[in-house]
Amino acid sequence: MSESSFMSSPDARGHFGEFGGRFVPEALMPACLELESAFRDAWADAAFQHEYRTVLKEFGGRPTPVTPLPRLSERLGLELYAKREDLAHTGSHKINNVVGQTLLTKRMGKTRVIAETGAGQHGVATATAAARFGLECTVYMGEVDTKRQVLNVFRMELLGATVVPVTSGSRTLKDAVNEAMREWVSCVNDTHYCLGSVMGPHPFPWMVRELQSIIGIEASAQLHDMGVGTPDLVVACVGGGSNAAGVFAGFANTSARLVGVEAAGGSAVGMGSPGVLHGMKSLLIQDEFGQIEEAHSISAGLDYPGIGPEHAFLATSGRAEYQAIGDDEVLGALKVLSELEGIIPALETAHAVAWIMKEAGGAIPKGSKVLLNLSGRGDKDVAQVREILRAEG
Amino acid sequence: MKHLEQQLRALRSSGRKALVPYFVAGLTPDWIQHVEAAVLAGADAVEIGVPFSDPMIDGVVIQEGVLRSLEAGTTLDSVCKDLSSLSTHVPLVAMTYYNIFFHYGLERAAGKIAASGLSGAIVPDLTIEESSDWRVACDAHDLANVFIVAPSSTPDRVALLAPASEGFCYASARMAVTGRAADEGDAKRVVGEVRAISDVPVYVGIGIGTPEQAREASMVSDGVIVGTALVQLILDGGDVHAIEDFIGSFRRAIDIAPVSA
Ligand SMILES: Cc1ncc(COP(=O)(O)O)c(C=O)c1O
Numbered sequence: 001m002s003e004s005s006f007m008s009s010p011d012a013r014g015h016f017g018e019f020g021g022r023f024v025p026e027a028l029m030p031a032c033l034e035l036e037s038a039f040r041d042a043w044a045d046a047a048f049q050h051e052y053r054t055v056l057k058e059f060g061g062r063p064t065p066v067t068p069l070p071r072l073s074e075r076l077g078l079e080l081y082a083k084r085e086d087l088a089h090t091g092s093h094k095i096n097n098v099v100g101q102t103l104l105t106k107r108m109g110k111t112r113v114i115a116e117t118g119a120g121q122h123g124v125a126t127a128t129a130a131a132r133f134g135l136e137c138t139v140y141m142g143e144v145d146t147k148r149q150v151l152n153v154f155r156m157e158l159l160g161a162t163v164v165p166v167t168s169g170s171r172t173l174k175d176a177v178n179e180a181m182r183e184w185v186s187c188v189n190d191t192h193y194c195l196g197s198v199m200g201p202h203p204f205p206w207m208v209r210e211l212q213s214i215i216g217i218e219a220s221a222q223l224h225d226m227g228v229g230t231p232d233l234v235v236a237c238v239g240g241g242s243n244a245a246g247v248f249a250g251f252a253n254t255s256a257r258l259v260g261v262e263a264a265g266g267s268a269v270g271m272g273s274p275g276v277l278h279g280m281k282s283l284l285i286q287d288e289f290g291q292i293e294e295a296h297s298i299s300a301g302l303d304y305p306g307i308g309p310e311h312a313f314l315a316t317s318g319r320a321e322y323q324a325i326g327d328d329e330v331l332g333a334l335k336v337l338s339e340l341e342g343i344i345p346a347l348e349t350a351h352a353v354a355w356i357m358k359e360a361g362g363a364i365p366k367g368s369k370v371l372l373n374l375s376g377r378g379d380k381d382v383a384q385v386r387e388i389l390r391a392e393g
Numbered sequence: 394m395k396h397l398e399q400q401l402r403a404l405r406s407s408g409r410k411a412l413v414p415y416f417v418a419g420l421t422p423d424w425i426q427h428v429e430a431a432v433l434a435g436a437d438a439v440e441i442g443v444p445f446s447d448p449m450i451d452g453v454v455i456q457e458g459v460l461r462s463l464e465a466g467t468t469l470d471s472v473c474k475d476l477s478s479l480s481t482h483v484p485l486v487a488m489t490y491y492n493i494f495f496h497y498g499l500e501r502a503a504g505k506i507a508a509s510g511l512s513g514a515i516v517p518d519l520t521i522e523e524s525s526d527w528r529v530a531c532d533a534h535d536l537a538n539v540f541i542v543a544p545s546s547t548p549d550r551v552a553l554l555a556p557a558s559e560g561f562c563y564a565s566a567r568m569a570v571t572g573r574a575a576d577e578g579d580a581k582r583v584v585g586e587v588r589a590i591s592d593v594p595v596y597v598g599i600g601i602g603t604p605e606q607a608r609e610a611s612m613v614s615d616g617v618i619v620g621t622a623l624v625q626l627i628l629d630g631g632d633v634h635a636i637e638d639f640i641g642s643f644r645r646a647i648d649i650a651p652v653s654a
Contacts (some may be wrong), residue, residue: 013522023491023518025450027543027568029550041436042649174447181449182570188545276518277494289468290496291446 007252071340076360092376094125100211105192112136116359118173119300120152122196137161142172142177197240198308201279216250223318224235236373241308243375256322263302266295296326299347346376397537398562410618415440417458419467429635435644443489452572473509486513507534544579555591572621604646
């Protein structure tokens with residue numbers, strides 16, 4: 001691939017370099033193929049594009065602004081801007097993906113969506129879009145996470161969704177994905193699996209990146225209009241990698257450095273090796289025998305032992321770099337952004353803020369123009385943050 | 394033609410329906426004796442399940458078996474080592490998820506399992522589109538790579554899968570993960586679609602839980618695969634005698650089935 005083609009389409013079988021592809025039971029292959037052709041068709045259809053953009057505007061709150069962060073900029077000696085996905089409906093970038101996938105579900109003539117969720121953000125977004133478009137919705141959530149995120153379970157139920165606690169394996173996000181895949185096998189005729197990140201079998205990693213690329217496309221135009229031009233760095237947190245892929249897509253073919261920030265306990269690029277899980281070949285955290293290990297992070301949204309295959313490719317090809325931030329660095333960043341800029345970020349997003357704070361004047365030269373993708377708001381996390389701060393005294 | 398397929402074609406020619414039990418390797422310390430008991434009671438081939446942490450197409454019973462086996466420390470190497478103490482005349486087929494082989498190294502994994510007496514492999518999450526490297530490794534070690542055909546497989550996919558499947562072709566009777574069966578499924582239709590394209594033996598699996606279901610499936614196919622019900626028996630503490638009784642009841646059921654066309 002030449003430099004100018006970064007973040008274009010994967011090959012015909014969904015490969016980004018050696019990563020990606022399709023590793024699913026044969027029972028699901030026809031559904032993956034159907035989805036691929038439906039998405040190709042829809043994405044090339046001006047009427048679908050128009051509907052997707054209109055819904056995101058009138059229902060989703062787009063475009064989200066780019067906000068200069070003057071006080072934090074001054075403290076760090078940088079020129080910082082935030083793309084405000086926290087201001088999108090349901091409080092994060094997840095709405096971009098689910099609006100696209102629910103519109104596609106209707107276009108395919110299916111009447112029901114299922115989804116996995118970790119922290120509950122993608123589950124809430126899916127339940128929201130399902131309500132808006134009159135689709136039945138079932139969300140699979142690890143039993144451990146249903147207890148950690150009681151309020152999000154209640155939100156999904158308020159929105160009319162059914163939440164199924166998953167009791168297999170480690171009872172967290174990775175098992176919720178397994179369970180959603182298992183369920184999909186038995187209801188694939190009338191049900192779409194609305195996957196929440198740039199992961200899974202082809203076409204999901206590509207499709208979800210395309211649906212999230214609106215972040216980067218908007219931000220690039222907004223920075224241009226503000227007279228900022230191309231930033232020196234674009235920084236985003238990475239769980240599966242959808243908000244990062246979305247913002248990177250607007251800058252992949254510029255001179256901007258692209259930086260993804262993983263949770264140290266779920267750092268698939270830092271600690272992982274090539275493997276196959278959840279329908280894709282990517283970088284995964286696994287033991288010496290190829291058994292997948294659990295990720296551990298203060299933020300449930302980054303608690304995933306893998307990373308989307310396109311990120312694995314961007315990492316190994318050197319176009320993007322991936323850094324890790326430990327739990328202990330996250331709360332400080334959350335407090336600083338809250339106190340200096342009046343924005344309480346999600347714990348996931350706070351990882352990206354923490355890396356910027358840590359590397360200002362180091363890996364990030366003084367005076368750099370930095371675009372932070374502010375992937376979500378922290379409201380969902382305040383109870384947890386309060387508890388941790390209290391325990392610390 | 395791979396050795397496994399020669400054997401299974403010969404079995405079919407003899408007029409006998411194949412009975413293929415599935416075991417989670419390493420589920421109990423005496424799992425090798427369990428396999429021997431099944432063979433004694435009439436199994437014609439055995440699926441050796443190598444546990445993987447994320448069994449995407451398995452239901453709760455096999456998940457539980459896999460988890461217990463992993464907790465007991467089972468690895469691909471330990472399974473192969475255990476198999477060296479197994480003496481049996483029937484073919485053994487590995488069944489596991491792709492990451493186990495991929496992580497081990499495809500060529501190394503194929504060599505290792507072939508050297509341990511396995512003559513075939515079923516890798517349910519390895520699509521035919523992604524299978525070329527693995528099949529090269531299988532060819533080098535006379536391992537038969539078995540593909541699964543599902544009720545949802547379109548005619549063009551059956552036309553790809555059936556001729557490529559070696560040893561036998563696995564006809565999935567249901568759109569479900571292992572261990573969820575209520576209806577009679579699509580066995581007859583799926584087997585018919587495979588047979589229209591290939592004369593490889595066709596075995597029915599997914600949701601064969603009772604001797605009666607096995608009998609019906611065997612009437613429309615060349616054999617049956619029994620997994621979840623057997624794993625459940627072992628999870629419940631069933632010993633070698635219970636396994637012999639269990640397999641014996643399936644054997645009798647499929648032996649009285651009239652030979653199908
Ligand atoms: C606010 C926020 N940011 C980031 C993520 C991580 O997901 P991804 O890496 O797909 O953007 C999540 C996931 O729940 C989230 O809620």
